[in-house]
Amino acid sequence: MDTLRMTAPPNNGATSNIGLFRTLEASLSRNSTGRSFCIAGRFHTYAELGARISEIRATIKSNIPSEEKLVGVVANDDLGTYAALLALWAEGRAYLPLTPEAPVDRNARITARAGIKHALCSDDNTSFLTCKAIRTDALPEVPLDVTFPDHRDDDLAYVLFTSGSTGEPKGVPITRGNLGTFITGFDALGIPVTATDKCLQMFELTFDLSVMSYLVPLLHGACVYTVPKNEIKYGYIAELLEEQGITLALMVPSIINYLRPYFDEIQCPALKHSLFCGEALPLDVTTEWSRCVPNARILNVYGPTEHTIFCTQYVFDPAGANKQVNGVLSIGKAMFGSSIVVVDEQRKILPPGEKGELCLGGGQMTPGYWNDPERTAQAIFLMEHEGLIQRFYRTGDLCTIDAQGDALYLGRLDHQVKIQGYRVELSEIEHHARAFLVRTSAVALAVMNDAGNNEVALAIEGPEGEVKPLIEYLRSKLPGYMVPTRTRFVAEFPLNTNGKTDRKALQAMFTNPA
Ligand code: AMP
Secondary structure (H helix, E strand, C coil), X not given: CCCCECCCCHHHCCCCCHHHHHHHHHHHHHXXXXXXXXXXXXXXXXXXXHHHHXXXXXXXXXXXXXXXXEEEEECCCCHHHHHHHHHHHHCCCEEEEECCCCCHHHHHHHHHHHCCCEEEECCCCCCCCXXXXXXXXXXXCCCCCCCCCCCCCCEEEEEEEECCCCCCCEEEEEEHHHHHHHHXXXXXXXXXXXXXXXXXXXXXXXXXXXXXXXXXXXXXXXXXXXXXXXXXXXXXXXXXXXXXXXXEEEECHHXXXXXXXXXXXXXXXXXXXXXXXXXXXXXXXXXXXHHHCCCCEEEEEECCHHHCCCCEEEECCCCCCCCEECCEECCEEECCCEEEEEECCCCCECCCCCCEEEEEEECCCCCCCCCCHHHHHXXXXXXXXXXXXXXXXXXXXXEEECCCCCEEEEEECCCEEEECCEEEEHHHHHHHHHHHHCCCCEEEEEEECCCCCEEEEEEEECCCCCCHHHHXXXXXXXXXXXXXXXXXXXXXXXXXXXXXXXXXXHHHHHHCCC
């Protein structure tokens, strides 16, 4: 695969990216006196953001060869980091976020796999990088340059690495065309964003929901409110919603699970749009949440990183009957520019009401995994739909689509789980645990905590032993949210009727400990 320009079949269906970058350029010029970011309680204007973009793009030009299209960015919570993302786009490059909180080893493997030679960094914490660091925090002033020259739709916008079942994270490249299609689809949702809006950005830059959370406000001159890394997320978010009067918020459902005990005290009349994505949205919590946000339209949106941020939407009706299965709100209909179908094991499209794997088509779909044609061939296939041969992405989500075209989420077909909204392949945890334990079986599971959120548990086969060295080893290999918070030794793993390890029985040992 050409790693500089992503090739996809002509019917990829992506909307042109040019309009998106024209809008961004106009917004940066027009709103110079307005507030662009509120970071750790400090406001920055669009003029400040523009000045930082201009400085960083001059540095990119003089330090990074023009043929180097993918550049690392250390994902800090500051203006310099956001300006670096936009400066890379202005220069026709793409970004790969690297978080200092991830294990050095994981960042090193991602950097090597993506072929990253340089990373832009807004502070002096660069020692963890295994490529050349370019500091962006004390650059000389340059004339303002917030133009975004035209680039092709198949040029890259960003690459994110998600948990991989074989122990190696997989790279998901997203093109400018993919991003352009997402923004067109978002605009069609009827969520008007203006320069008076205050928008929440609660996500790590390694999680693609961050892209909507900073990009949509910046396109319209609105202010982005970030959540500092050292704060307790849900508490800080509640404060932002109430005290700052956030008007647009995209969150993972685990945030409202944590806030649920405080719902009686929470009132956010300023919130106009409350979006949830990343994991199943329980109807009961949503109904209770709707009373905290009396003026908000609540939307459940759905989508994998591979299909650019999100691609379906369901509007919650606080007064009416909502579509749900097992208490989980429907994920709704495809957004403009995307299509959804449910297929059987032979990849035949199933009629309404039947259960199968949800597959996604349209211009938001990645051209394929980064330098991994094998995984790409497993996940993306060609199929005739509405008279056209189109590419479809297999989500691994078990769904049905009803007669009105609303999809209902029934669970996963594999061992992928969500921890605080982050996508986690349990087999990636098992891979590393087994590497440490040597010839000992270990099974990773998601178990629910008292707040109703998932935590990682690890069952280890064998007599009681010390677990600390294993946890320390896992910490050196995996991001914090993937490190087990509960462990249990089981003399002999139970087997199911097929003779396989009985994961359900192991799960029960954590939820109903003897
Ligand atoms: P990610 O690539 O991290 O965005 O994870 C994508 C996966 O998250 C999907 O395949 C689903 O399993 C899950 N997911 C995302 N949004 C929702 C939602 N609204 N409801 C249920 N599951 C969701």
